[in-house]
Amino acid sequence: MNFKQLEVFLAVADTGSFSRGAEATFLTQSTVSQHIAALEKEFGLKLLDRTGRGALLTEGGKVLCQHARQILAGAAGLDHAMRRFKGIEEAVLRIGGSNIPGDYLIPAVLPLLLERFPGLQVTLVQGDSHEILEKLARETVEIGVVGNADSREDVDFEPLVRDTIRLVVGRGHRWRNKGDIALTELVEEPLILREEGSGTGKALAVALQQAGIDIGKLTIKARLGSNEAVKQAVTAGIGVAFMSELSTGRELERGDLAAIDVSGLQVVRSFYIATRAGRELSPAARAFATVMKEKYQLPPGR
Structure with a gap:
């Protein structure tokens, strides 16, 4: 069974005639008869009675007619949906x-x-x-x-895209106006880090290791699960943090945070x-x- 056979069957059922069904589907009458015969063979049922009044649906044909309409409507809906999906319309x-x-x-x-x-x-x-x-x-x-x-x-x-990760401090921090600090000054300073698995944290750990500093030797005060939480902690004076430039632009502009260079340390990811x-x-x-x-x-x- 295929869609074409169902289309032909419905055309004959709707017109009540093999010849008119053939015209409606642009097929020859013999081809229409072959499609109907194939359906009848597949289901083991007579679907249409050939009478003097035309082609009439049998009771089995009426059942097939109902389901064939649903199948073909569903197929048309599927085709429409896939075209909309392909064109990102829906x-x-x-x-x-x-x-x-x-x-x-x-x-x-x-x-x-x-x-x-x-x-x-x-x-x-x-x-x-x-x-x-x-x-x-x-x-x-x-x-x-x-x-x-x-x-x-x-x-x-x-x-x-590349992103630079910089050390940031809050308004009242003593480093705020220094511009840059030595790497050794960082070791004893309370530090806020992102949670385990963070890309920022991994990039920082690699850069520190390359600079000869074990991140485990730093004074870590907290590990927080979001950039916003880290910013709030730094603003509140809990510690300093390494943060993405992409995430701190507004705070740096307003002066809520200040970016400090660390000599000998560059963190880019x-x-x-x-x-x-x-x-x-x-x-x-x-x-x-x-x-x-x-x-x-x-x-x-x-």
């Missing part, structure tokens, strides 16, 4: 974002994305980089933006578009990746 996109992409990078491109594709519905799921990559691998999100490119075979990473390895992206996910790269993509060769 689609739901689940995006994963680690903390900084989820708080700053992704929200900044949503107005442009939704202006281009007003029928798109976006769900943003946030967590640290490890959590987002796990959600991507479990297919609870289709595409992600993360700050930590783990070496894993099930995810592909494309560099998106990249954010990545993460996708499932070997999997086809939906049109909506491809559109999102395009818009992200338009706004943030690293220049070639950098």
Whole structure:
């Protein structure tokens, strides 16, 4: 059984005639008869009585007629839905974002994305980089933006933008007007860090190790689960923190925070578009990746 046979069957049933059914489906009458015969053979039932009054549905034919209409209507609806999905006229996109992409990078491109594709519905799921990559691998999100490119075979990473991580202090801190400090001054200073698994934390640990400092030897006062929590703690004077420039722009402008250089220490990391390895992206996910790269993509060769 196929859709064409059902279309032919309904054409004959609706017109009450094999010849008119053939005209309606642009087939020869013999081809129409073959389609009907194939259906009758498949179901083991006579579906149409050939009478002097035309082709009349049998009781079995009436049952098939009812279901055939539902099947063909469903097929037409499916075709319409897939065309809308392909054109991003009607689609739901689940995006994963680690903390900084989820708080700053992704929200900044949503107005442009939704202006281009007003029928798109976006769900943003946030967590640290490890959590987002796990959600991507479990297919609870289709595409992600993360700050930590783990070496894993099930995810592909494309560099998106670089970010500088700088030491920040609050309004009343004694370093506020120093401009820069020595690396040794950092060891005894109360420090606020992000939670385990944070891309910021990993980048900082690597940079400190390269500078000859074990992060475990620092005076860590707290580990907090978001950039906003870290900013509040620094503003309150609990300690100093290394934070992304992307996340502190407003506070630095207002003077709530001040950025301090640490001699001999440079912390730079990249954010990545993460996708499932070997999997086809939906049109909506491809559109999102395009818009992200338009706004943030690293220049070639950098």
